[in-house]
Amino acid sequence: MTFDFSTAVKPNLPAPAAAPWNGYPPYNFVGGHNDPDSLPIEKLTRACTEVLQREGKTLSTYSLDSGPQGYLPLREFLVDKLYNYAGIECTADQILLNSGSLQAIDLINEALLGPSDTVIIEASNYGGVITRLNRLNVNIVTVTVDEHGMQTDHLATTLATLADNGTRPAYIYTIPTVHNPTGTIMSHERREQLISLAVEYNVPVFEDECYADLIWDGQRPPALYALDSSNRVIHVGSFSKTIAPALRVGYTVADWSLISQLLALKTDAGSGALEQMLLAEYCRDHFDKHLATLNKNLQAKLEVLCNAIDREFGTTAEYTVPPGGIFLWVKLPDAVNTTQLAAAAEAEGVSINPGNEWSLQSDAAQHLRLCFANPDIATIETGIKKLAQICHREFGVPEFTGNTPNKQ
Amino acid sequence: MTFDFSTAVKPNLPAPAAAPWNGYPPYNFVGGHNDPDSLPIEKLTRACTEVLQREGKTLSTYSLDSGPQGYLPLREFLVDKLYNYAGIECTADQILLNSGSLQAIDLINEALLGPSDTVIIEASNYGGVITRLNRLNVNIVTVTVDEHGMQTDHLATTLATLADNGTRPAYIYTIPTVHNPTGTIMSHERREQLISLAVEYNVPVFEDECYADLIWDGQRPPALYALDSSNRVIHVGSFSKTIAPALRVGYTVADWSLISQLLALKTDAGSGALEQMLLAEYCRDHFDKHLATLNKNLQAKLEVLCNAIDREFGTTAEYTVPPGGIFLWVKLPDAVNTTQLAAAAEAEGVSINPGNEWSLQSDAAQHLRLCFANPDIATIETGIKKLAQICHREFGVPEFTGNTPNKQ
16 A cells, blocks of 8 residues: 555645646746846856865855855855945845745744734735745735835825734835836835834834846835834845846845844755855856846847737736836736636646736736746747737637737 | 844744854864865866856756756756665656755655654654754654664554554654764664554655765665655655755655645745756766765774774773764763763864754763764864863863873
């Protein structure tokens, strides 16, 4: 008799994978993948060779010669980079390198969240955050987002109502710069208001800026961390979006009173060291120039995507062209349910994020998120054409695609 | 007013780090670090260059072109390697690559353990496993270990007693090959008995073989996974001990009914891909030869350690020379408490693992674990001399060190 682990696992776990992975769909508009042609392979290879030759032997020691906070030269690069790009003043001791920013989120949640706690998040949000918070059984309170970011007047009333009920949120989670999925950048004024409200209600702020360097005009606003003088902001970032997602290197910047606790919870014997070494070696000399090129390439792909949507969906699809990032947040008419659309599209090799997974707002089901960094131009154009045809077939909209009546 | 996160964290968390890391002690006998001079830097560099040149662009995609189970060529290498070294027959779909085997342990525990569950483990054990199980509030039942590994007669009575009380353990956890900390290798007969008991009581077996390739005579016995025909064995391994600990790559081999659940729990967007690519590229051509060299070097260091202990501690220190691994499990007289010894030694730059952190047996406090792979020969010799002097000062034993009366 063979043992079936499905009879042995705990209750209430996420559903197991249905089958081993079978490749990406041909028209893949999901996931934070990046533009393969923007990857600086030659320079990365050289950097890897140099750092391995110079200090490869330190790989024989867990965490190299840098200790559990991660490779010191990479933390030192971040000290400079975060100051130059986001106005953050910190020391290497305030930085914890993580196995991607997702590990940062998990550790922060493990330190700060219990089952009965309340958190405030933006009403449309990164799907992975919503999933995590639901699994932790915390009480999620949402604040709406507009083209200037989280609506701080709504935040103010939300905090006031919670305080009236005796509830102090465990944190305010926000993606202020290139918000996921809307792509908006929080205005400076709102940033100041958010900090001031957080101080007033004595709530920590969890700032997730993993897309913040992907801004076409290069004008990244000061991070919330930089605007706060009360040590209450936890700043999280990543190299996944600027260099390569398969390199799992993210980071947390926070006061030592939190970093010290995260260190005690980080029982993984260190994050991958070679990837940290490679990034430090490469970024020190090449980050700025690479970022400028990457942003140019991403903006060009976004234009291709927007043109394709305009051509295939016409005015049926509404969106605001984002000032940066790798995704477009699109609204379709009320007749459309994007969860059903995503299922129908998946069956034909077109993968999209339905709004219900990325938003808790009432109009979530009419929204979809389209990631544009990874597919090439022809794939974007054909994929959007197919999506419009499927949408027409399933929901009758758009009525026309590609300026011709849509017949299947 | 500044925010103090120590007032905001959840209760019952592990104590925060006291201060930022400040370097390893000069005489470091703790941690699974490896021999720096055995690291094949030139060949690793070449492998890294080759794989980056050939398929570096895939780093733009989370999990490369291999999906969430990890880089397919590395899983394919493991299929061959596990068959050749440990008699394991499996397919690449039964392997999940992890961010070190510690992530494997965490995911398996998350899938299988709830707070009221019972697990069976060896009475002396890897400290990280004991810590994890305590944090999960499971009921730990121990089985004694002798020079042939876990005592299966004791396992039989333990399982019978538990069954009488209506308890079926969530798993039997064992380190059969180069047991941590005793270094013993479970005999073939005991392996068969363990599997047969696991079948009889319908209990999964969790086999942790992260040291199993470090055997001086190269005679690795068949894994429990290979001896079981009921799919109940979960096999975990690592490249940390054979190639480099700072590369965080471990793996789980199990039936799809478990791998599918672990995949659903592995929400890290993939483990570090470059380290997987490098290992696959390097190991395919060089693993066997490298392992032979590494084992030769480790055995030589073990001999240095044993000689130093004999010289400095004389018959005061009892140990069995292990057939492999990177640590020695030493017993001191009843007068010694190794937790106190470790504290006194730490203050003088000598770091050791006290037995209480690595054993739940009654004589744990007289034991210590000494890791010998990382320090060089002179460091081993001086460190053991210092340890004997400190032990003499604190506990009066050994009475003599280095064949001279021990005077401080």
